[in-house]
Amino acid sequence: MNSEYITKNPDETIQLGIKFAKKLKKGDIVCITGELGVGKTVFVKGIAKGLGIKERIISPSYILVREYPEKKFYHIDLYRIGPKDFIQSGLEQYLSDENICVIEWADRAKSIITGKCIKVKIELIVKNKRKIIFG
Numbered sequence: 641m642n643s644e645y646i647t648k649n650p651d652e653t654i655q656l657g658i659k660f661a662k663k664l665k666k667g668d669i670v671c672i673t674g675e676l677g678v679g680k681t682v683f684v685k686g687i688a689k690g691l692g693i694k695e696r697i698i699s700p701s702y703i704l705v706r707e708y709p710e711k712k713f714y715h716i717d718l719y720r721i722g723p724k725d726f727i728q729s730g731l732e733q734y735l736s737d738e739n740i741c742v743i744e745w746a747d748r749a750k751s752i753i754t755g756k757c758i759k760v761k762i763e764l765i766v767k768n769k770r771k772i773i774f775g
Contacts, residue, residue, distance in 0.1 A: 645772045646765070650682050653770060657686015660760075660774075664691070666712065667737040671746030671753060674762035676719075679770050680744045683762060684715055687742055699744070704729060712738055718745040723752050 647653040660683075664670070670687070672680045685697040693708050700706040700717040707714055714734040718726065726732070726749040734741050735753070746753060763771040 643773060643775050645774075647679075647770045647772060649768045650679065653679050653682045653772070654686035654689065656772060657683045657688075658690035659686075661687045661690025664740050664758075666740065667756065668740050669735055669753060669757050670740075670742040670760060671750075671757040672742065672744050672760045672762065673747045675764065678762045678764050680762055683760070683772065684742050684744065688713065688715070691740065705731060705734065712740060714739055714741045716741060716743045718743060718748040721748065723749045726752055 645656055647656055664687070672683065674680050681697070681699045688697045688708070691711050691713055693711055693713060695708065697715065698706070700715055701719050704721065705714055705716045716731060716734065721729065732752070743749075743753065746757065759775055761773040763773070765771055
């Protein structure tokens with residue numbers, strides 16, 4: 641994949657997530673950053689779809705993690721916590737070589753999430769237009 645993409649609507653963001661998911665393997669940790677409302681969860685919807693997950697994907701902001709154990713896929717949201725809370729909550733258990741984890745607001749625990757992280761930054765350009773940067 642290129643290192644930078646522009647999507648013009650949520651459907652294109654989902655399609656990019658599907659394409660990105662095809663490159664993921666067990667043990668991958670996808671660390672997504674971007675401002676509130678920029679489309680992080682929309683991108684995760686595409687990743688989940690690309691991995692074959694049929695359930696509705698919604699943000700785990702209030703529960704911290706949504707589990708899809710049949711695919712060993714875990715969607716984590718760190719919006720409400722910091723590094724100390726990450727450890728105390730036990731979220732580290734999901735960062736195993738058997739799982740694929742996608743972490744929104746990953747910059748809030750960057751001191752804990754190791755170099756295995758695949759970085760994705762999403763930026764708002766205008767209304768529905770996004771810049772998605774890999775690496």
